[in-house]
Amino acid sequence: MQLVVARVGRAHGIKGEVTVEVRTDEPELRLGPGAVLLTDPASAGPLTIESGKVHSGKLLLRFEGVRDRNAAEALRNTLLIAEVDPEELPEEEDEYYDHQLMDLDVVLADGTEIGRITEISHLPSQDLFIVERPDGTELMIPFVSSIVTEIDLEEQRAVIDPPPGLIDDRAEIVSSRDDGEASGDESGEETA
Numbered sequence: 001m002q003l004v005v006a007r008v009g010r011a012h013g014i015k016g017e018v019t020v021e022v023r024t025d026e027p028e029l030r031l032g033p034g035a036v037l038l039t040d041p042a043s044a045g046p047l048t049i050e051s052g053k054v055h056s057g058k059l060l061l062r063f064e065g066v067r068d069r070n071a072a073e074a075l076r077n078t079l080l081i082a083e084v085d086p087e088e089l090p091e092e093e094d095e096y097y098d099h100q101l102m103d104l105d106v107v108l109a110d111g112t113e114i115g116r117i118t119e120i121s122h123l124p125s126q127d128l129f130i131v132e133r134p135d136g137t138e139l140m141i142p143f144v145s146s147i148v149t150e151i152d153l154e155e156q157r158a159v160i161d162p163p164p165g166l167i168d169d170r171a172e173i174v175s176s177r178d179d180g181e182a183s184g185d186e187s188g189e190e191t192a
Contacts, residue, residue, distance in 0.1 A: 001099060002038065005030040006059075006080040011072035017060045018072045020080070023122060025095060027059065030082045040079040047080065096151060105157040106131050106141065109149070114167055115139070117158065129158070139167060 005027075009019035024030045031052060039045030048064040066072055084097075098120045106114040106129065119130035120143070127143040141147060141160060150159040160167075 001084050002081045003030075003084050003097065003099070004040075004079050005037070005082045008075045008078045008080065009058075010076060011069045012055070012060050014069045015062070016066040016068055016072045017062045018066075018075055019058045020061055022059055024082075031059065031061065031080075035082070038081040038083065040081060044075055044078045045080075047075075094145075096153075100153060101129070101151070101158070103156070104151070104153075107157055107159055109159055109161060114160065141166065 003024070005024040006020040006022050009021055011017070012019055020031070022031070031049060033049055033051055035049045037045060037047050037049070039047060047066075050062045050064045052059060052061045054060070063075075066075065101117055101120055104117045106117060108114065113134065115131040115133040117129045118132045118138070121128040121130060121140070129141040129143055129148070131139050131141055133139060141162070147160055147162055147166070148158055149161050152159070
């Protein structure tokens with residue numbers, strides 16, 4: 001099975017290094033020296049990682065055969081793809097690969113069906129499940145432990161405990177301004 005593990009960014013310096021946007025929780029395993037990665041577009045690869053280092057918080061990679069800035073810049077926006085055994089699991093117990101989460105049924109704790117995970121969006125602050133509801137609409141559910149309370153791969157479901165307003169528009173909104181207006185109306189006084 002193939003997993004996208006990074007996207008090539010800008011060239012860095014003049015010796016062929018590139019910045020990469022990491023899209024894996026295991027960069028040391030997937031993006032280490034000697035790793036051979038497929039590419040999208042396929043014509044750019046396969047690429048073999050010669051070396052890597054972190055510079056100013058960004059991962060820099062150098063690929064075999066890429067020796068100058070022009071060659072590095074030609075790789076910009078190329079997706080790096082690792083070949084992974086489908087039976088392989090992440091090292092941590094509460095971590096999952098995207099392919100394990102795709103198509104899981106999303107349900108409330110009482111079993112109420114919400115929808116099915118059709119996409120996982122990796123944002124800087126958190127991951128989001130894109131969930132298709134039975135009526136064809138989509139909603140986004142943050143993949144955080146306070147909302148996604150259980151992932152059951154055997155039952156093929158994700159159990160959620162959403163805050164009010166996340167899955168419907170019936171959020172209970174209470175504000176001090178609303179309370180003040182209600183008390184002003186009850187006393188019969190006009191407010192300016």
